[in-house]
Amino acid sequence: GDMGGSASLIPQDLLSEYQELTFLSKQEILLAYKRFSELLPKEEREDAYSARVPKSQILTLPELRANPFQHRICHVFSTSETGDDSMSFEDFLDMLSVFSDSATSDVKSHYAFHIFDFNDDGILDRKDLEHLVNCLTGQGEECQLSITEMEQLIQNILEESDFDKDGTISLPEFQHVVSRSPDF
Numbered sequence: 001g002d003m004g005g006s007a008s009l010i011p012q013d014l015l016s017e018y019q020e021l022t023f024l025s026k027q028e029i030l031l032a033y034k035r036f037s038e039l040l041p042k043e044e045r046e047d048a049y050s051a052r053v054p055k056s057q058i059l060t061l062p063e064l065r066a067n068p069f070q071h072r073i074c075h076v077f078s079t080s081e082t083g084d085d086s087m088s089f090e091d092f093l094d095m096l097s098v099f100s101d102s103a104t105s106d107v108k109s110h111y112a113f114h115i116f117d118f119n120d121d122g123i124l125d126r127k128d129l130e131h132l133v134n135c136l137t138g139q140g141e142e143c144q145l146s147i148t149e150m151e152q153l154i155q156n157i158l159e160e161s162d163f164d165k166d167g168t169i170s171l172p173e174f175q176h177v178v179s180r181s182p183d184f
Contacts, residue, residue, distance in 0.1 A: 009033075010049060018090075022097035023107075029093065035061075036092050048089060055085040058092070063099065068135035072115045109178040113171050124169040129154045 010018075010033055018029050037048035039057040055074045064070040074085040077095040087095070097103060098111045116124055118131045133153055137145060145153065161169045161177040169177075 009046070014049065018093055022093055023100050023102035023104075024093065024097050028096070028100070032093055032096050033089065036089050050088075052080065052086040052088050053092070055087075058085075058087050068138070069115050072118065076111060076114045105178065106175065109175045110171070112178070113174045122171075124174065126154055126167065129157055129169075 010030070015026065015029060018024070019026055022029070024032065033048065036053065037045045039053045039060070040048055040051050044051045055071075055078070058064065058074055059070055064073060067073065071085075073095065074087065077091045077098075078085040078087050079091050080086045098107055113124070114120075116128055116132050118128045119125075124132075130150060133145065133150060158167065158169070161173050163173055163176070164170075
């Protein structure tokens with residue numbers, strides 16, 4: 001009988017490779033595969049590890065549904081060549097791996113930096129920080145900070161992190177700050 005269900009569809013060599021390339025255990029990878037294939041239409045589930053799931057489906061995951069950075073997360077982990085932010089199974093695994101408890105803080109902060117770099121220019125500038133603060137304080141009217149509060153907050157962030165005082169935060173600066181505040 002087929003006890004393993006769809007999980008046995010991942011070829012053994014791929015499974016070992018995924019274990020090496022991620023912070024996930026074999027069990028977690030198989031579970032991820034099951035979750036990923038459930039986001040696909042029935043007829044594509046057979047070959048889930050070569051299929052792509054549209055962003056709209058990825059956003060239905062409980063982990064992302066309430067995440068203020070859901071669109072950026074899809075964007076950063078997607079390897080889609082058309083820029084539609086769809087995900088392959090490997091993209092999906094990468095995402096789960098970075099968010100897993102086993103991922104190192106270096107890896108987490110590397111991805112966090114790219115997620116917060118809203119204009120994808122490799123630095124966190126004032127615009128990115130404004131975006132970031134807006135995401136974190138919620139989009140509701142009553143949560144919106146006044147311009148003065150926003151300025152103050154961004155000043156504070158830059159004072160904490162912008163060591164070369166160029167008005168932006170580079171990846172090394174960001175990682176340095178994160179390493180000092182592990183609960184981040």
